[in-house]
Amino acid sequence: MIRIDVNNDSESIKPALKDAELIYYPHFFSENKADQYFKYLLNNVPWQQDDIRVYGKTFKQPRLTSFYASNTKVYSYSNISMYPKKFSGKLLEIKKKVEKVSNLEFTSCLLNLYRDGKDSNGWHSDDEPELGKNPVIASVSFGEERFFHLKHKFEKNLRYKILLQHGSLLIMKGKTQHTWLHQIPKTSKEIRPRINLTFRIIN
Ligand SMILES: O=C(O)CCC(=O)C(=O)O
């Protein structure tokens, strides 16, 4: 008998990476739910494009973002301070499902909208002081698939990449943010938009 599971939310892959702990759930949301969430978030989130300062020069951030939280804690990175909006509706629904599988309560969510292949997210770690030691980051993807690259901070030959699929969840924990960098590179392919949600705990 052939059985096709479109919503096997517990199927997971744990890549064996030195000094990192990753768990990838390729079909965390069913195709149908993922389609609904993608459309909803694209049209209802107040997306903004911030300026970032790199080496004294100002650039437009190469993607749109938005920030939500259950507390009032501001999130600061790359000279940007983001003031939270309250979780509600479908975003709260997504948060609850992510919390159930990770056994954690997230306070905050940074949302990214990559409008096309020219939008990107440069090499960084999510290691801001307000995230604390060994932070857990739960990253949900909807829309176009994009490659997520990782490279070790100290052992330059250690690299890894995952194609983050529509409706997937990637959990990063343990020492990952202290020992690895990650990025979403640009692509020259003609592609549709992608939305990514990174749930975090900010106290
Ligand atoms: O878009 C992604 O998958 C990664 C987003 C990310 O690294 C971040 O927002 O810190």
Ligand SMILES: [Fe+2]
């Ligand atoms: Fe990140």
